[in-house]
Amino acid sequence: MNTRLAHLRLALRLLLRDWRAGELHILFAALVIAVTATTAIGFFTDRLQRGMVSQSAGLLGGDLLLRGARAPDAQWLEEAGRRGLDHSRVLEFPSVVLRGDDLQLSAIRAVTDGYPLRGELRVAERPYGEDRVVNSIPPTGEVWVEARLLPLLNMEVGQSLELGSVRLRVAGVLAFEPGPGGGFFALAPRVLMNQADLARAGVLQPGSRVAYQDFFAGETAALAGYRDWLEPRLDPGQSLVDVRGGQPTVGGALERAEQYLGLASLVAVLLAGVAIAMGARRYAERHFDVSAMLRCLGAAQRDILALFLPQLLVLALLGSVLGILLGYLAQGGLLYLLRELLPGKLPAPGPLSVLLGLLTGLIVLAGFALPPVLRLRQVPALRVLRRDLTPMPLSGWLVYGTAIGAMAVLMWRYTGSAALTLGLIGGTLAALVLLALPAWLLLRTSRLLRPGLGATWRQGFQHLWRQPLLSVSQILAFGLTFMAMALIALVRGDLLDDWQQQLPAETPNHFVVNVLPEQLEGFQAFLRARDIEDSGLYPLVRGRLAAIEGEDPASRVAEGEETPGAINRELNLTWSRQLPSGNRLTEGHWWPADTEGEAVVSMETGLAQRLGVGLGDELRFSFGADSLRVTVTSLRSLRWDSFQPNFFMIFPPGLLDDQPTTYMTSFYLPETRKGELAVLMREFPAVTVIDLDRILNQVRIILHQVTLAVEFVLVFVLLAGFAVLYAALQASLDARLHEGALLRTLGASRRQLRAGHVAEFGLLGLLAGLLAALGTELVARLLYARVFDLAYGAQWWLWWSLPLGGALLVGVAGVWATRRVVRQSPLVVLRGL
Amino acid sequence: MQNGPRETPIVSAQGVGKQVSTAAGSLEILREVDFRVASGESVAIVGVSGSGKSTLLGLLAGLDLPTAGRIELAGECLNDLDEDGRARLRAAQAGFVFQSFQLLPGLTALENVMLPLELAGVPEAASRAAQLLERVGLETRLEHYPRQLSGGEQQRVAIARAFAMTPAVLFADEPTGNLDAATGARIISLLFELNAERGTTLILVTHDPDLARRCQRTIRLEAGRVVSDEH
């Protein structure tokens, strides 16, 4: 017992000495970076994610929505209650509302107290006037209606309308209501009423068409559990919608951001881990003498461990605590900077995040630093007589096994997916093996430079050529580090561009449908007179896809695939002379500008794929009693999340002339000019305007947050990359000091030495940069296609920027790290070693 | 039979050989080395550089194992012990002084001397270490680091450390090799004083004839063989 205590005291004293002597700086810095990166990212993304999810939930109106044509079993709701979930039901049905002689088919939504569970209702005093958040539902006897209903019924706020047998006072204008799809193309104007008035109205009879919307909200885990419980019990007529399903734009952005953050934080940890491994190796090598001395003085292997493991543990704890602290501060600072954008009450990071940070520190240190330190126990005591004796090199399995094990544990924790973890680890190992060969070839090729070199430069390069194995591993280490940094930076840029493109500054924020052909000119003149730019007027014809190559479309859906909604309902068909902007031809040809009435169609690629439609296939459309046969002459891809009018089918002009047609368009109108909508409604009462501002704003906020998170993570990846660079340079410092001192006693000048270093590190960086460019091109292709669903264009700039940047970075860092070699007096160096 | 005191020897080598394999083939460093050292005896191992002196010392101290023959230290056969067993034996029976002083640069003089005491869990390590440093004349340098001490002072710290555990045998490999003549002489005097005070057996490797002469016995190595063993 006494011995143990003495050992511990001794261990702490040794640690303190090492700390003062600067032996632990790299190891400690790398550890702090790893823990800071993971905890800051962990804390931040955890909170941000919850924030983003709650924003998105605010768009949907709840965390989870069960939709169906009948009321869900009472037992299902009991189960939700048992799991602590809040519940609120909305009944939605079409019904006619009246005022005097005017009547209008409307979408009635009957809600109960507590609605909406997430997000908020906004109500204005007058149409398109300033709106405010209301924290209640309409009181009994009152309703809130969409602005466009008022002109249709020739009424104003404060007057009453009739629904079945009740009179309800219109107390306000409904400016925003969350809901699935946010109200896109909901053609009938909405009326929001209290469910308490429903029975008296008597509009719902057995057999009436009612849509049940049951919203749930609660803890993430409880929701997931409930979802799993509920899913197998649903009938075909019922479906579940979650936060992601509700909004394709937001869902997609969230998903990719999460993937990016997860990947980037893993890269940061991996890089920090490599830095730790290098630091630990140097630490171990510098402690061979101590270990041999202790062995000579009679320390057993166990005693050596008892001396060094507590040091490692203390280091891990200190590093983790500091890292967690810094991580917490970093995310706190970021949240403070973003306070305007973030939802008011972000949940505080819990003690669990702290524990996970600590665990991360321990795992990273154990995985990367333990093997070299364990090696200390095997230093032969005879080393006190023969300095050249070193312990047996570690078995590769031990070194890589523990490191891979540690990474696997962390990856699994961050990605939550065993498949992704295995894929990432396998991919990294494969990349390592695959890139070792080009690294070696690059090194070989660089020897061709030899004849053209001056003596000093050759001296520097020779360093690399003389130890090809060491050099290849250094090229690999730097190359992979640069590659990781380049990849993360590349993906970041493309994600941001992609989001930017999705929602440019003047994204149309109003959709207009139901413009009648006879009003078309007047409507366009109205917009022109006010300098409002529309996105083009698209004719709309409703029709159904009746047959593909003579077969029922439903029969073409592959077994087990979901039937596309497009074949069960009437489609919005349009015609156009030009390919609409935002559409991209993927196959076939667009028709010539003078085409009139030719029986051809251009189809959306995704739908074509799912229905097995190719160029030249014949489609039949039905319009009530009429039908039309056309040949597919082109396929188009388009972005469903772009807030532009999008169509599955586009026909050439002249083909649909006999069908009843209305027109639609979209335009951008700034907040300050909202009042003009009221004028528009008065002049064109039949026209329906759908206001998307609120949704667009919310989507923008979410994308903005995601962008910031992405930028933030990049900083840590870069920091970790620099830590690797620093650790790798430090690792070879002792040997260099010695050699430098010898060369100087032999008469080499400082300038010669420095030039040699510049040459060596410059070449090293150049080769690593070339390797990184190669690796980035390869991996980016995979990553873009498989993970991020982005298009990848060859990045030629990588091929010059990475090698140049690498040469510069490694060159400067190398010369700086070895400055002592040049500065210190040879005598001091030779005596000190 | 070798002459010498009749009691059981503290160190004995019987038919000891050491062969190592090198890139150029196998190399025989020691061959057929036989001798016994009685408790309290002082023995000098001499020979030209490369004759195998350090190798022999390492074997006797249990820092390495012979490829042939048997070595006993304090009645235990080293061949039968594993590395940790030999370490335990070293902790209990052996002290070391080397040519390059092998102090830990991060520890003060006092801490360096405390090291073996602390490893063994001896109570009041600090005061015992301080006494030893006082004995070697360094009472004013307790808190100094090795780099702040001269070569002779460093070697005195190493000697204090070697005697800290009152070892049965003190092994020294060219303890004066890095020192000037005057300093070397003082170190030698110190070694023999402590040796006499504590009844320690002294086995030292040297090519300093003065030092060898002060030992009771001299074993001469040539190309790995014992060529003479005289009192």
Ligand SMILES: Nc1ncnc2c1ncn2[C@@H]1O[C@H](COP(=O)(O)OP(=O)(O)O)[C@@H](O)[C@H]1O
């Ligand atoms: N492990 C080893 N591998 C190769 N050669 C060795 C080894 N140990 C010792 N030698 C060689 O054996 C010879 C004797 O070494 P050493 O015992 O150190 O001699 P001394 O101390 O007498 O100068 C030297 O030539 C040395 O190079």
Ligand SMILES: [Mg+2]
């Ligand atoms: Mg020697």
